[in-house]
Amino acid sequence: MANEDLGEIKCGYHVEPVDAVVRRDKKGKLYIYCPECGIISPRNAKFQSYIENNMTAFNVEPVPEKEAGPVARPEPEKEAAPVTRPEPEKEAAPVAKPEPEKKPDDLEEWMK
Ligand SMILES: [Zn+2]
Numbered sequence: 001m002a003n004e005d006l007g008e009i010k011c012g013y014h015v016e017p018v019d020a021v022v023r024r025d026k027k028g029k030l031y032i033y034c035p036e037c038g039i040i041s042p043r044n045a046k047f048q049s050y051i052e053n054n055m056t057a058f059n060v061e062p063v064p065e066k067e068a069g070p071v072a073r074p075e076p077e078k079e080a081a082p083v084t085r086p087e088p089e090k091e092a093a094p095v096a097k098p099e100p101e102k103k104p105d106d107l108e109e110w111m112k
Contacts, residue, residue, distance in 0.1 A: 006030070007057035013037050022055040
């Protein structure tokens with residue numbers, strides 16, 4: 001089984017940095033897997049911290065579920081009295097308002 005992709009990192013061994021992924025080997029060391037270079041796995045501790053500092057970690061950890069604890073919600077003070085709203089007299093006819101067409105006459109009038 002392939003090692004899990006932990007994050008991504010730019011592989012710098014190119015004219016233009018290439019997107020590579022960061023993985024952890026069986027010994028717990030981070031290494032870079034670049035699609036063009038292959039596995040880059042310097043063992044020096046400095047390089048380990050380089051990866052850690054430069055990688056963009058994927059969201060591998062599941063989002064912790066919010067505790068569904070009892071929410072102490074304060075009772076609303078206001079009494080929710082039923083509001084009897086009077087029916088509006090006006091007929092709410094759907095008004096399809098057409099775009100006001102500019103009358104060229106007006107413009108000519110204005111130009112005078
Ligand atoms: Zn590379």
